[in-house]
Amino acid sequence: MMEGPLNLVITGVGGQGNVVASHIFASAASKDGFNVSVGETYGASQRGGAVMSHVRLSEKTQYGPLIPRGQAHIMLGFEPIECLRAVTGFGNRKTRVIVNPRPIYPIDVLSGVSKYPPIEDVLEAIKKLVSSVHVVEATELAKEAGNPIMQNIVLVGCLAGTEFTPVKIETLKEVIEETFAEKHPRANLKAFELGVEQIRRIKPI
Amino acid sequence: MSYIGIDEPGKRMLLMGNEAIARGALEAGVHFCSGYPGNPASEILTTLSDVAKEFDSYVEWSVNEIVALEAAGAAAISGLRALTAMKNLGADVCADFLMTANLSGTKGGFVLVTGDDPSAHSTTSELDTRNYARFAGIPLLEPATTQEAKDMTNWAFDLSEELEVICMIRTVTRLSHSRGVVTLGPIKPEKRSANFGFQDMWTSGSSRITCMLHSILHEKLKKAQAKFEESKFNWYVGKDDADFIIVTSGTGWLYSLEAVKLLELEEDVGILKLGTTWPLPEKLIASHLRHAKEVLFVEETDPFLEQNVKVLAADLAIEGFGPIRFYGKKSNSIRGEFGAGTGELDVDIVIQALTEIKELTYVPTEKEYISKAQELLSSIVPSRTMSFCAGCPHRASLWAIKKALKWDGRDGIVTGDIGCYSLAMLPTGFSVARTLQCMGAGIGTANGFGNLRRFGLNKPVVALTGDSTFYHACIPALINARWNGANLLLVVLDNNTTAMTGHQPHPGSGVNALGQSSSKVLIENICKGIGVEVQVCDPFNLDEAVQNLYEMLQTDGTKVMIFRHACPLAFPQEKKVRVYVDQDKCIGEECGCAKFCTRVFGCPGNIWDYEEGKAKIDETICNGCGFCAELCPEEAIIIEEVA
Numbered sequence: 033m034m035e036g037p038l039n040l041v042i043t044g045v046g047g048q049g050n051v052v053a054s055h056i057f058a059s060a061a062s063k064d065g066f067n068v069s070v071g072e073t074y075g076a077s078q079r080g081g082a083v084m085s086h087v088r089l090s091e092k093t094q095y096g097p098l099i100p101r102g103q104a105h106i107m108l109g110f111e112p113i114e115c116l117r118a119v120t121g122f123g124n125r126k127t128r129v130i131v132n133p134r135p136i137y138p139i140d141v142l143s144g145v146s147k148y149p150p151i152e153d154v155l156e157a158i159k160k161l162v163s164s165v166h167v168v169e170a171t172e173l174a175k176e177a178g179n180p181i182m183q184n185i186v187l188v189g190c191l192a193g194t195e196f197t198p199v200k201i202e203t204l205k206e207v208i209e210e211t212f213a214e215k216h217p218r219a220n221l222k223a224f225e226l227g228v229e230q231i232r233r234i235k236p237i
Numbered sequence: 238m239s240y241i242g243i244d245e246p247g248k249r250m251l252l253m254g255n256e257a258i259a260r261g262a263l264e265a266g267v268h269f270c271s272g273y274p275g276n277p278a279s280e281i282l283t284t285l286s287d288v289a290k291e292f293d294s295y296v297e298w299s300v301n302e303i304v305a306l307e308a309a310g311a312a313a314i315s316g317l318r319a320l321t322a323m324k325n326l327g328a329d330v331c332a333d334f335l336m337t338a339n340l341s342g343t344k345g346g347f348v349l350v351t352g353d354d355p356s357a358h359s360t361t362s363e364l365d366t367r368n369y370a371r372f373a374g375i376p377l378l379e380p381a382t383t384q385e386a387k388d389m390t391n392w393a394f395d396l397s398e399e400l401e402v403i404c405m406i407r408t409v410t411r412l413s414h415s416r417g418v419v420t421l422g423p424i425k426p427e428k429r430s431a432n433f434g435f436q437d438m439w440t441s442g443s444s445r446i447t448c449m450l451h452s453i454l455h456e457k458l459k460k461a462q463a464k465f466e467e468s469k470f471n472w473y474v475g476k477d478d479a480d481f482i483i484v485t486s487g488t489g490w491l492y493s494l495e496a497v498k499l500l501e502l503e504e505d506v507g508i509l510k511l512g513t514t515w516p517l518p519e520k521l522i523a524s525h526l527r528h529a530k531e532v533l534f535v536e537e538t539d540p541f542l543e544q545n546v547k548v549l550a551a552d553l554a555i556e557g558f559g560p561i562r563f564y565g566k567k568s569n570s571i572r573g574e575f576g577a578g579t580g581e582l583d584v585d586i587v588i589q590a591l592t593e594i595k596e597l598t599y600v601p602t603e604k605e606y607i608s609k610a611q612e613l614l615s616s617i618v619p620s621r622t623m624s625f626c627a628g629c630p631h632r633a634s635l636w637a638i639k640k641a642l643k644w645d646g647r648d649g650i651v652t653g654d655i656g657c658y659s660l661a662m663l664p665t666g667f668s669v670a671r672t673l674q675c676m677g678a679g680i681g682t683a684n685g686f687g688n689l690r691r692f693g694l695n696k697p698v699v700a701l702t703g704d705s706t707f708y709h710a711c712i713p714a715l716i717n718a719r720w721n722g723a724n725l726l727l728v729v730l731d732n733n734t735t736a737m738t739g740h741q742p743h744p745g746s747g748v749n750a751l752g753q754s755s756s757k758v759l760i761e762n763i764c765k766g767i768g769v770e771v772q773v774c775d776p777f778n779l780d781e782a783v784q785n786l787y788e789m790l791q792t793d794g795t796k797v798m799i800f801r802h803a804c805p806l807a808f809p810q811e812k813k814v815r816v817y818v819d820q821d822k823c824i825g826e827e828c829g830c831a832k833f834c835t836r837v838f839g840c841p842g843n844i845w846d847y848e849e850g851k852a853k854i855d856e857t858i859c860n861g862c863g864f865c866a867e868l869c870p871e872e873a874i875i876i877e878e879v880a
Contacts, residue, residue, distance in 0.1 A: 047626065047858075055251075055416070062251040062418055069491075070251075070416035073358065080624035080665075080841050094382065096491030097415035100499070100584040102602035113618050120610035124602055136858070137844050138621035139665055142835040146619035157613040161606070171857065180857040 037069075037090040038197060039099040043118040044110025045136045046074065046081050049184035053108070054085035056188055056211055060203040061089050071097030080139065082114050089197070106196050107162070108187050110170075111136050112154040119161050127162040130190045130231065131155070132170040132183055155237065164236035166190065173230060177223035178216065185220050189227020201228065242288045246423040254412040257383040257419050258350055259284035261390025262320050263292060265346065266427045269312035270296040271305035273709065274738035275324030276359040277413035278352030282322050283739065286750040292426060298741050298750040301676075301709040302327035303334050306349065310338050313347035313403075314439045315431035318394050322350040325364040326675060330710075332369065338403055339373040340441035340450040345429070346394030347403040354410050355537045355581035356573075359737075361655065361673065363579065365538035367407050370515045371545075374454050376404045376461040377515035378470065381490035383417035385512060389470060391422065396464065400457045407514075409537050411488045411581060462516040470512025471521055479507035481595075482529045484522070484542055486511045489535035489582055496587035500599055506591070514542060519549055526550060526558055533590060534565030537582055543567065564594055624665035627842035628860030630802035631658045633776035634730050635666045636838075636868075637800070638699060641786035642669070649697035649790065650686050654679030654711075656703035657737045658730050665839050670701060677702070677710025680727050684714055687723035687795075697790045698725045705735040705743040707760055712767075718795040719769050726789050727797045729760055732804035740807040764797045776800040779867055805860050814861040815877045816842075816854045822873035823851040834865055834874070 040057070044050045051072055058068045071086040086099045104122040109115025109131035119129065133151050141148045159165050168190050170183035177186070185208065192201045205221060212220045240250070241260055252260065258281050262270065270289075272282040286296040295312075299305035302323045309319035323331070328351045335349070351369070354360040370377035378393055380386040389406060397404040433439075441447055465471065474494075475482070483506060485493045490510045497506050509525050511518070526532070526549075534543040543565040550561060564570040566577040570590040573580030585601070592599050602610075625632045635658070642649040653661050653670030654677065661670035672682055683700035702711050707729050718725055735741040742748045744758035764771035772789070774782045782800065789796050826832060834852050835845050842859035845852060852873070854865075866874040 045621070058416055059251050062249070068251060068416070068418055071411060072414045072416075074414065080621070080626065082621050094417065094491065096488065096495060096584065097411055097417070098492070098583045100495070100588070100601060102606075114621070117614065117618055120614045123610075125606070136855075137841070138619055139624040139839045139841060140622055141619050142841070142844060143664060143839055144831065144836050145664075148619060149617040153617055157617060160613065161610055 037088040037095045039104045040087040040106045040108065040197070041099065041104045041118050041122050042085040042087065042108045042110070043114045044083060045114060046083050048110045048136070049181065050074070050083045050085050050110065052211070053184040053188050054087050056204065056207050057191070057199065058087050060207045061199045063203050063207065064199055066090065067092065067094050069095050069097045082117065084118060106191065108191055110184060110187065112151055113148070116154050116158050119158055123162050125163060128164050128196055129158055129162050130166045130168060130187060131158065132187060133167050134169070134171045159237055166231060166234060166236045168227070168230055168234070170227070173226045174223050177226055178219035182220060182223040185223040186227040189224035190231040192224070193228035193231035239288045239291055241284055242291050242424070243421065244424050246421055248421045249418050250421060251416050252383055252387070252419045253280060253416050254383050254386045254408060254414065255280035256284050257386035258322070258390045258406070258408065260419070260421070261387040262348070263288065264387070264422050264424050265391045265394035266318055266425050267320050267394070268294055268317040268429060269309055269319040270294065270321070271299045271309045272322040273299055273302045273305055273327055274735045274741040275327050275352070276738055277354055277410040278322045278324045278350060278408070279738040279741065280413070281350060282750065283741065289751050296750045298743070300744060302330040306331040306338070307334050310334070310343070310347065312431065313343040313345045314437070315433045316344045317429055317431055318346040320348045320350065323352070324360065325351055325353040325366045326360060326362060327351070328366045328369050329364070330676070335369065335373050337441035339375050340447065340454055341439050342401045343397060343403055344401065346398040348390065348393045348397060348406060349403055350390070350406045350408065352408050352410070352413050353538065356410070358410055361675065363538055365541060367514065367541045368539065370405045370407070374458055375402055376400070376458070376513070378404065378406045379487040379512055379514050380406065380408060380412060381487055381510065381512060383412070383415065384419050385470060386412060387419050389512065396461065400460055402454065402457045407487070409488060409581070458516050462518065465513035465516065465518040466520050468513050468518065471510065471518055473507060473509045473525060475507025476504065478528045479505065480528070480530045481505055481533070482507040482509055482525055483533045483535055484509045484511065484546060485535040486514050486542055487537055489537065492582055492584045492587050493535045495584045496591055499584070499588060500591055500597060502591065511542065517545055517549060522546060522549060523553055523558070526553060526561060529561055531562045531564065531594070533570065533594065534563070535571060535582065535587055539578060540566035564590065570594060622663055622665070623660055624839060624841055625657065625660060626806060626860070627840055627858050628805040628862035629657070630732055630776050630800065630804070631666070631730055632840065633779065633802070633864050634728065634782070634800040635661050635669050637776055637779060637782040637786055638728060639667045639669050640783045641790060642697070642699070644783070644787045645697055645790050647696050649699055651699045651701060652679040652683045652686065654702045654706050656706055658701055658703055661701060676706055677714060680711045680714040680718065680725070683725040683727070684718050684721070684723045687718065687725035688721065690724070700725055700727045702727060702729055704729060704731040704733065704745050704760065708744045708758070712763060715764070715769065715795070715797070716767055719767050723795055724793050725795055726786070729797060729799045731760060731799050731801040734804050734807040736804045736807065740804065760799055769795045769797055771797040771799065773799045773801055775802050777802055777862065777864055805862065810861065813879045814863065815856070815879050816859050816861055816863060816866065817875055817877070818852045818854060819873045819875050820849065820851055822871050824871055825850045829870060834869055838865060838868055840865060
């Protein structure tokens, strides 16, 4: 399928379920027979800091857990400014982005030290740097599925609903069922499916 | 059957580096495991404790790293296989014992795993623990992949047992917290009886005995070296006579491989990957130095391979080796944002070194793209500094300290310590703390600040600690303060768990690593035993907390205030509440010199509605602690119980 690795960046804020999302995607890829490396930056994950996961799929060669700068093929943004921040480091003109436009305000913004830019400006800035941007109101869809916290699963669903990765939808569903076997498997599957449907319905900006 | 203990040799599983280390220990039939939580190593023990029952093994979270290593040492000298895991700075804590245990030897396999944190993602130092292996004269293994993390851990037990010496495995954040596909091996649990008999001695002795044991240790290292020459964890890729070679270990291996591939240098550059890095497999290295004119070292943090291989090269010069030009940290070739020998490695750093040395051009992203990205980044993206979680009791405790010190008015000094509450140095902790060093240094340094009145420093001194840190490193310093009359108020932020590292239990939790209940070692009882005044208070009872703190600061002596409130992430509150802002009562921008609640309190759940110009609660973040309701001067924040 591919010569080099397929590089996916998942980015957000501590507490948004970055690690769960990367783990689900990577486990499914591994089940589908790919070689997978995942690098996580979550030293501050529960403390409101920016978090980022690097997921790398390859057919034979094993790659290291960090994607070189400018080499992300796909970017899954759980939070708009964190998505833009990651794009400036790891994006390129061909990168495809799926982003939840719902902001999580840094305390620097809450305390008035800095300002949170208008969301349209952030999305516009991301668009200037990459090939396509799908904006998905993932938190709203997650509420529909039962809990806003599942926006991470909605976005994994979005990724699955595109042609961007070779990982099978059915495998992802299996992994989601296993992962949440004791904790709302149905709601999480619903969140996933809502993501799949939504991405197929909307057009990128 | 747990997923990590699955007995299907050949099965491929996606494992985290730390899980792979745990799996390696299980495959080796480990009997006794100990450690103290610390990132990036915490999940090794967590994984092992989860399957302790299944494997009939013993796992403990020890009170600190030296006790952990000592306890494991006793198991090992009794013939069992023992593993101790800790973060890099834990190696400092157990170093005292390590420097005699190396000489004293072992019977059963004895493995020390240290997790280094290049870039200090969650540490106050980039300490490279490989130096301890050389310092203590013990064999060192450095896994490069999750597969090797498992395989090396397994092998380290055999090596240790055969040589009768403790062996060290150095992992780093990028391995411990990465995931990769691992092919499982067979699990070989071996029932063993612990035995420490009438004639057994376990010591490094003194005088002539110590020197003799030191000499024996050197002999063991020579044996280790002979094994390392043949080790499957060392290999070379590239042309047999390459002029240019990379010598690398750990994470550097895959980064080097990718950099060479991206630059299409496979024909020119050979890579010597070393997994056994102390003592060095000198013959193997010499066989590649023979054909090299230039050598680049790619390794995390210190120039460890770089310096040791250079010493070897000096020895080899007489045999006609060289001259070789060396590149690495000293030449400033391998350098990150803060220069050589700082920060973690990545592929780009290796690419940068290779392109500079070989005068190549590699353009990962065009200049215009970078400048456009930089412009967008700096013009609109605000920074995101760390903050306490919504509902965190530390926010309330630090608010109380800030207020009590303000009432006191003498510019009190607050010394910080290691844990989530290290954020007391940052705006989220109202910047109350002014020092932050190592575990226990809050009260340790407060002993000094609290005894400087005779030199003109007459300020109240407040030392911070967490509950787990209190047990780990504060008790001798508290005794010292009482004994030597230091004027200090120790504030223990007791949230009933080791929160920073993933909620491991501690002596005050009432439960141990095996999940067995264990009567609580109460902090207040320890304090009473030492003979210092101690009070306990819930920081969410703000008025009481501030008043008591203030009063304690008004008289001399060593005192302890325990702010006790469980971490809401580890112990979610049962009562479901909804917190919201009564839009009629909120006076918006006018409040407390512009948005009192969001500006000053800094809870991520307490946000601002820019359209309405009023405060708002983000229900996806709010955890319902209700502290903001207590602070709101207009009583506009409402807590409502929901069914």
